[in-house]
Amino acid sequence: MSPPAAEMARGRPRLAERYRAFLPITDATPLLSLGEGFTPLVRLGRIGGDLGLAHLSAKVEGQNPTGSFKDRGMVVAVSKALEAGARALICASTGNTSASAAAYGAAAGLEVVVVLPRGQIAAGKLLQAQVTGARVVAVEGNFDQALRIVRELAESTSHPITLVNSVNPFRLDGQKTAAFEICDDLGRAPDVLAIPVGNAGNISAYWAGFRDYRAAGLSAGLPRMFGFQAAGAAPIVLGHRVEAPETIASAIRIGDPASWTKAAAARDESGGLIEAVTDDEILAAWRDLARLEGIFCEPSSAASLAGIRRLAAEGRVDRDATIVCVLTGSGLKDPKTAQENVSGLLVADPTAAAVTEILGW
Numbered sequence: 104m105s106p107p108a109a110e111m112a113r114g115r116p117r118l119a120e121r122y123r124a125f126l127p128i129t130d131a132t133p134l135l136s137l138g139e140g141f142t143p144l145v146r147l148g149r150i151g152g153d154l155g156l157a158h159l160s161a162k163v164e165g166q167n168p169t170g171s172f173k174d175r176g177m178v179v180a181v182s183k184a185l186e187a188g189a190r191a192l193i194c195a196s197t198g199n200t201s202a203s204a205a206a207y208g209a210a211a212g213l214e215v216v217v218v219l220p221r222g223q224i225a226a227g228k229l230l231q232a233q234v235t236g237a238r239v240v241a242v243e244g245n246f247d248q249a250l251r252i253v254r255e256l257a258e259s260t261s262h263p264i265t266l267v268n269s270v271n272p273f274r275l276d277g278q279k280t281a282a283f284e285i286c287d288d289l290g291r292a293p294d295v296l297a298i299p300v301g302n303a304g305n306i307s308a309y310w311a312g313f314r315d316y317r318a319a320g321l322s323a324g325l326p327r328m329f330g331f332q333a334a335g336a337a338p339i340v341l342g343h344r345v346e347a348p349e350t351i352a353s354a355i356r357i358g359d360p361a362s363w364t365k366a367a368a369a370r371d372e373s374g375g376l377i378e379a380v381t382d383d384e385i386l387a388a389w390r391d392l393a394r395l396e397g398i399f400c401e402p403s404s405a406a407s408l409a410g411i412r413r414l415a416a417e418g419r420v421d422r423d424a425t426i427v428c429v430l431t432g433s434g435l436k437d438p439k440t441a442q443e444n445v446s447g448l449l450v451a452d453p454t455a456a457a458v459t460e461i462l463g464w
């Protein structure tokens with residue numbers, strides 16, 4: 104067999120196997136996979152050109168199986184839950200954690216219960232959980248309250264249930280793999296890693312990943328970690344909890360982040376920052392990613408680029424720095440926000456002449 108054919112027969116390695124040395128995986132772990140990870144690092148040539156940034160790229164995490172980075176952590180958390188004999192998974196969610204838990208739970212044959220803030224979940228995410236068979240409980244409250252409820256349930260029930268929010272350490276272990284991939288693609292760590300911050304697990308996981316990889320001698324350097332919260336949901340920036348977080352970026356609409364301390368440490372140890380971006384800045388970045396680069400991410404994801412744009416305008420980023428913006432999830436999840444921000448259809452009679460006329464050619 105020629106080498107390419109041999110590789111095809113083997114298939115690409117599973118994420119948790121590729122980075123097994125850094126994960127809590129043993130021979131006793133029943134390893135799942137839906138094909139997570141190995142997402143592309145895409146150069147943002149046009150936006151970078153506009154900003155005068157020579158090396159700007161995006162880690163497109165919407166290309167994971169359920170359309171967000173949550174799959175990296177979920178595959179490890181659910182595999183470990185299986186290993187521990189769990190029969191059920193539970194989580195609170197702004198949408199993507201529940202979509203991911205529901206999918207991996209289905210693949211593992213586990214019962215899945217998700218507790219969501221009612222009316223605050225993007226349509227695609229809610230449907231993902233429902234279609235894959237999770238039981239969805241909508242509470243009249245926000246994400247922070249939903250998280251408190253599932254933490255309490257996971258501690259008090261005699262049901263063999265595993266909590267799979269990012270307070271589950273296996274989630275953050277799995278999410279480190281995105282940092283490994285970036286180092287593998289670049290041949291070293293980037294100078295700056297820009298990332299949206301909600302519950303603050305992901306920024307913490309990336310920082311741990313960059314440090315682990317360097318400590319193992321597999322990458323050089325460490326990035327400065329630049330986290331961005333939405334202005335209406337910016338507890339870490341403000342230095343206090345936000346009781347009623349509000350932003351169009353529903354995946355980061357969180358007022359009391361579970362990994363607050365870890366995120367602050369990532370910021371400080373890396374010489375980075377955590378700042379707020381407005382909904383207008385987020386939407387402008389979201390629109391430009393689609394129109395100038397062809398990348399349709401969800402609005403929350405664009406907080407990373409929105410932040411870099413602000414810093415570039417203020418002359419606070421080095422023009423020659425290697426900058427990676429993490430785009431955390433797929434734009435297909437949130438059709439409502441997209442619908443509200445696109446121009447209408449051009450409607451014409453079914454003739455070439457009518458179409459020509461409406462195009463103004």
Ligand SMILES: *Cc1c(COP(=O)(O)O)cnc(C)c1O
Nearest residue numbers: 199301302303304305354431432
């Ligand atoms: C979960 C999520 C975030 C926030 O990540 P945290 O780990 O909670 O900070 C950002 N964007 C998307 C699309 C998400 O699903």
